[in-house]
Amino acid sequence: MATGTAVAPRPAQRLSRVLQPTVVVYLALVLLLVAGSILVGVRGGVLLDQGGILNILTRSTALGLVAIGQTMVILTGKLDLSVAYLIGLCSLIGAETMAGDPGMIVPAVLLTLACAAGVGLVNGLVITKLKVNAFIATLGTALIIRGYLESAYSGPAGEVPRAFQHLGYARIGPIPVSALLMVALAALAWWYLMRTKGGYHVYAVGGDEEVARFSGIRTDRTIIKVHVLCAVAAGLAGLFLASRLGSGAPWVGVDAGYDLESIAAVVLGGTLLAGGRGGVAGTIGGVLILATLDTIFDDLGVTPFFKDVVRGAVLIVAVALYARRRGALR
Amino acid sequence: MVVTGLTDEAPVVRMRGIGKQFLGNAVLRDVDLDLHPGEVHALVGENGAGKSTLMKILAGVHRPDSGSVELGGSEATFGSPREAQAAGISIVHQEFNLLGDRTVAENVYLGREPVRRGQVDRRRMEADTAELLDGLGERGISPRTPVRRLAVAQRQVVEIVKALSTDARVLAMDEPTAALADHEVELLYGLVKRLRQRGIAILYVSHRLREVFDLSQRITVLKDGEPVTSTATAELTPDQLVRHMVGRPLDALFPDRAAESETGAVRLAVRGGGNARLAGIDLELRAGEIVGLAGLQGAGRSAVARAICGVDPFATGTLELEGRPVTIGSPRSAIRHGIAFVTEDRKGEGLALRQSVRDNALLVRRAAFGRARGLGALDLAALLRSVTLVARGPGQEVRYLSGGNQQKVVLAKWLAVEPRVLVVDEPTRGIDVGAKKAVYDLLRGLARGGVAILMISSELPELIGMSDRVLVMHEGRLAGELPAGPSEEAVMTLATGHTTVEAA
Numbered sequence: 155m156a157t158g159t160a161v162a163p164r165p166a167q168r169l170s171r172v173l174q175p176t177v178v179v180y181l182a183l184v185l186l187l188v189a190g191s192i193l194v195g196v197r198g199g200v201l202l203d204q205g206g207i208l209n210i211l212t213r214s215t216a217l218g219l220v221a222i223g224q225t226m227v228i229l230t231g232k233l234d235l236s237v238a239y240l241i242g243l244c245s246l247i248g249a250e251t252m253a254g255d256p257g258m259i260v261p262a263v264l265l266t267l268a269c270a271a272g273v274g275l276v277n278g279l280v281i282t283k284l285k286v287n288a289f290i291a292t293l294g295t296a297l298i299i300r301g302y303l304e305s306a307y308s309g310p311a312g313e314v315p316r317a318f319q320h321l322g323y324a325r326i327g328p329i330p331v332s333a334l335l336m337v338a339l340a341a342l343a344w345w346y347l348m349r350t351k352g353g354y355h356v357y358a359v360g361g362d363e364e365v366a367r368f369s370g371i372r373t374d375r376t377i378i379k380v381h382v383l384c385a386v387a388a389g390l391a392g393l394f395l396a397s398r399l400g401s402g403a404p405w406v407g408v409d410a411g412y413d414l415e416s417i418a419a420v421v422l423g424g425t426l427l428a429g430g431r432g433g434v435a436g437t438i439g440g441v442l443i444l445a446t447l448d449t450i451f452d453d454l455g456v457t458p459f460f461k462d463v464v465r466g467a468v469l470i471v472a473v474a475l476y477a478r479r480r481g482a483l484r
Numbered sequence: 485m486v487v488t489g490l491t492d493e494a495p496v497v498r499m500r501g502i503g504k505q506f507l508g509n510a511v512l513r514d515v516d517l518d519l520h521p522g523e524v525h526a527l528v529g530e531n532g533a534g535k536s537t538l539m540k541i542l543a544g545v546h547r548p549d550s551g552s553v554e555l556g557g558s559e560a561t562f563g564s565p566r567e568a569q570a571a572g573i574s575i576v577h578q579e580f581n582l583l584g585d586r587t588v589a590e591n592v593y594l595g596r597e598p599v600r601r602g603q604v605d606r607r608r609m610e611a612d613t614a615e616l617l618d619g620l621g622e623r624g625i626s627p628r629t630p631v632r633r634l635a636v637a638q639r640q641v642v643e644i645v646k647a648l649s650t651d652a653r654v655l656a657m658d659e660p661t662a663a664l665a666d667h668e669v670e671l672l673y674g675l676v677k678r679l680r681q682r683g684i685a686i687l688y689v690s691h692r693l694r695e696v697f698d699l700s701q702r703i704t705v706l707k708d709g710e711p712v713t714s715t716a717t718a719e720l721t722p723d724q725l726v727r728h729m730v731g732r733p734l735d736a737l738f739p740d741r742a743a744e745s746e747t748g749a750v751r752l753a754v755r756g757g758g759n760a761r762l763a764g765i766d767l768e769l770r771a772g773e774i775v776g777l778a779g780l781q782g783a784g785r786s787a788v789a790r791a792i793c794g795v796d797p798f799a800t801g802t803l804e805l806e807g808r809p810v811t812i813g814s815p816r817s818a819i820r821h822g823i824a825f826v827t828e829d830r831k832g833e834g835l836a837l838r839q840s841v842r843d844n845a846l847l848v849r850r851a852a853f854g855r856a857r858g859l860g861a862l863d864l865a866a867l868l869r870s871v872t873l874v875a876r877g878p879g880q881e882v883r884y885l886s887g888g889n890q891q892k893v894v895l896a897k898w899l900a901v902e903p904r905v906l907v908v909d910e911p912t913r914g915i916d917v918g919a920k921k922a923v924y925d926l927l928r929g930l931a932r933g934g935v936a937i938l939m940i941s942s943e944l945p946e947l948i949g950m951s952d953r954v955l956v957m958h959e960g961r962l963a964g965e966l967p968a969g970p971s972e973e974a975v976m977t978l979a980t981g982h983t984t985v986e987a988a
Contacts, residue, residue: 349603349604350602350603350604351597351599351604353604354590354594354597354604355595357583357585357586358583358586358594358595361583361584361585361586362583364581365581365582365583365594366583366594366595368565368581369581369594369595369596370566370595370596371594371595430583430585431585
């Protein structure tokens, strides 16, 4: 590391600032869109026609919602593995409470989000007060929810009123309204993380929990808060999926692998798995990359197995690239 | 530098009769300490003399068992560091309490961010930080730079600014130069001077005598938790200070040293060894001798041990075993070459606490030597007898043994591979006198059997009593070599780099 006292950015530093993961992610997204357009074009198709854009954005919405929450949890250096089952549970709570009645939409949404917040609160309390590692704590929660879902449901249940289905399908031009809502939530999360005291403390806890504690930050409270927020985000994803499907579905979150997928999106977006560095902007980029990859592969008719190979490779390469530019303090 | 006269002003901090025990061991006994505004009060003493504890009592980390702390003339007991901070006492820790990914301003105001209309008032935070930095003459640091990009000395400045941002009247600095390079120390000197001009009282804990004499107006020496003296710096010479710090009777615990005739050929030689923490290390270990390695904490003693034993190998220089150059790049290769390493951290690095005495004793032998490389049959019972282990049986879990017996298991583990070179780092830390004597006898017995031993210890009497020669380290280099039975003063003089005081 530099021992001089100069702090003016040297060329190498300026370069590394340009190569911020957030910037890299969006550059990669653009490259991917270009490459994808060419590949699909060669086959006589168009990647970014109305249908293609719609496809990418729709895919991005549910994953984006979960990943926003997951970003906050990962920024504190924790993980939430319970989101996938929680999404299924929330879609069921929402759809069953609505039971086709438009008048029940608001109470159902509130109830669903409250239940989700409750699950997040339990996660947070188990991690901070019982000192259970986040990985295990949220895995335990996931198993508990799975057990409940398996015993109580054998398939889709509940019914979403037509008005609520609009949420999933309404669009302005090629842009789905739900995607706009997701982006709005991302903006809100960005503001929270970058501008508020609570957000500062999220970064501090993830950077070094001891340093944060010695500086007077109530680290437990911060950790509980991000788990509640993450669970609420998963609840929103569950509601969105219910509106798309027209009913609640117990395995909708698990089948799409939203637990690991959301972690992949966050990490792809440049957030450090150990916490303390990264943010929502990168995560949304990561989500868009994953959704674009899926859409391109669908257009090309690639087998799902090859798809997973490429996604896995992309993830590893991205994290390896970020790891190379990590600075040294501790 | 001109030493100003002592202030007659009332002290801002008055500590009287401070006593503190940990698990029945008295760490501090009847210590008095006054801190005056605008004065640097140095606290010195050997490792374990109680300096850190006293500092932590001042900063509210520990509560004293007896005695009183007065702040600004009224009784003050702090339940937590936050309370002490609110009262104007801040501590600059030896280890940095900073977040590398956050900016300077964000670190300075961590946990106390100013808020305006629901948002963190970044502009104010950065302006206030810039003002604090300006006040210290540190215009080179931007409040918006991530701490990760700063040099170590600049991080130290940020740490100090963080302490000052709470309007501290009293600043306690624990080894503030430990992480600094020589040219960076100058920066700290200037900073301390400006803090004094502002009327801040500074408690300065340091091992480095030069700094103590350059910076302080008053010195308090602690020894084994008791105050030896508290004097104006101007009335003390470095020699007198060193004598205050050491000077306790030598025990008769130690076995006789090796006779000339018992010392054999050079077993291990390092020439020009260096790595990130060490430079220019030249040393020789002969068969049958115990060489002591002295130095203050952080001087690089353990780094030498870790380099020889392949944990953090030498990056430069050569290492010879019985005259043949060898490359030791890992602990495994060191073990295969007959080098054994009893580490400082017995529980963390030395033992698998939940495994049996037998499994621990055979660990290295099983791991590093297969049957094909067989060392001959091992008589475990005889091995355990030879280290005078007291345990219920070879099946007992190591965690249930006393510290002394645990250490004997560690030694047994290494003796099981019949080492030719034995490196021991703090071999008697935390064990009782009887076990110490057993360890001393065992080490001397091994030397008699032809093993070359390098011994590190922070306890000077032990090191002096055991060693046939003493090498002294100072800041990553060997500062000198002393023959058998040197005085503690001689060792401390080399270890503190005291010669540089006279040179200055």
